[in-house]
Amino acid sequence: MEKKTFVTKEQLEKMIAQYPTPFHLYDEKGIRENAKRLQEAFAWNKGYREYFAVKATPNPYILQLLKECGCGTDCSSATELMLSDGVGLSGHEIMFSSNDTPEGEFKQANDLGAIINLDDITHIACVEKELGYIPETISCRYNPGGIFEISNGIMDNPGDAKYGMTTEQMFEAFRILKEKGAKEFGIHAFLVSNTVTNDYYPMLAKVLFEVAVRLKEETGVHIGFINLSGGIGVAYHPDQEPNDIMRIGEGVRKVYEEILVPAGMGDVAIYTELGRFMLAPYGCLVSKVIHEKHTHKEYVGVDACAVNLMRPAMYGAYHHITVMGKENMPCDHKYDVVGSLCENNDKFAVDRLLPEIAIGDLLVIHDTGAHGFSMGYNYNGKLRSAELLLREDGTVQLIRRAETPQDYFATLDGCEMMKKYMTTHG
Ligand SMILES: *Cc1c(COP(=O)(O)O)cnc(C)c1O
Secondary structure, X not given: OOOOOOOOHHHHHXXXXXXXXXXXXXXXXXXXXXXXXXXXXXXXXXXXXXXXXXXXXXXXXXXXXXXXXXXXXXXXXXHHHXXXXXXXXXXXXXXXXXXXXXXXXXXXXXXXXXXXXXXOOOHHHHHHHHXXXXXXXEEEEEOOOOOEXXXXXXXXXXXXXXXXXXXXXXXXXXXXXXXXXXXXXXXXXXXXXXXXXXXXXXXXXXXXXXXXXXXXXXHOOEEEEEEOOOOEOOOOOOOOOOOOXXXXXXXXXXXXXXXXXXXXOOOOEEEEOOOHHHHHHHEEEEEEEEEEEEOOOEEEEEOOOOOOOOHHHHHOOOOOEEXXXXXXXXXXXXXXXXXXXXXXXXXXXXXXXXXXXXXXXXXXXXXXXXXXXXXXXXXXXXXXXXXXEEOOOOOEEEEEOOOOHHHXXXXXXOOHHHHHHHHHHO
16 A cells, blocks of 8 residues: 655645754544544444553653543553553553563552553562552453464464463462452453454454453453453555454454353453554654765665664664655665664665655655654664644644753763753753
């Protein structure tokens, strides 16, 4: 499928007059329409809720927008809980799906009324120690082990993943939790990331629904919800066929009616914790070409680098690139599009066919709305970029300013040398 930008060159030029590149730009209209489609796809399930995975795009304006679309949040750290609290989410609108949980965070989550999703059986004791009791509503994360296969092949290897409890541990955990006063149980699993197939959720649902029926029958607990978590992917590459969320919702419904309803479990709520699917296509990284280099290869140097978008460097991930204003020109030049880090993996594209590029061209790097800005870091003393939101009415809102050297040095607040330096150079 042809990949188009959600913003025009003219709009970008106006933005750049006020906010210099590089920056991440998000599309309110796209986010809202997609969230609405998701709600429609699962409208058949009475208790359905999407808990947006905060780690994908931890910006309060984005969380606020999703809250308006009926979404809660999925958190796994103290600051993600604070962000959720800050935008006015509370109680069961917050899911706490952490692992290797630092001390105090179960209490912090519980103080907000969040649902706690236990990654391990030993965390039962941690929760009890921190809270002094076991909450009435509690969830356990399941890892069936082995490999996860669908009709067209192996998807991933849960047996290698650090998350979740074994089947035996799930039964034991439910028995212990029930004995300690838990009344409403949830089951969670996240087995494969970035799936570009309509089969993943229904396949996962089948695994979870079957274990849910056994858990209910053998331990006598009431299962209130089943959390299919994240993992629905997006078509980063133009050759990929995007997921059809309506078909995914229908696929889950079919399995629900086959397995849960006959077991007398037609009241189970379906939860999701999507991150990538909610935001990735509705964000882009806008960068300007600042250098060309002709050596053993043809290089285009941009003013963004891997600190702004780590996925290509970390996973070799493909991100589509549009050269603004040259959309209809032939892609007859082969480039490596690189940033300025002193790291040779700092390449947004390798051997990419693009139109002939000139210094000053604006590049839009697609699908950076999730796991883009949020994976940023400060290597080489690089500063985090701004985040902008393209509102539905066409206006632009700065939802996070770019970092300054003052921000970078802020944690050296005990250092007289830098304090003195910044009073004359800040
Ligand atoms: C990362 C994560 C998600 C979101 O994953 P996506 O691939 O962005 O959909 C959901 N739940 C948990 C517990 C996660 O760690």
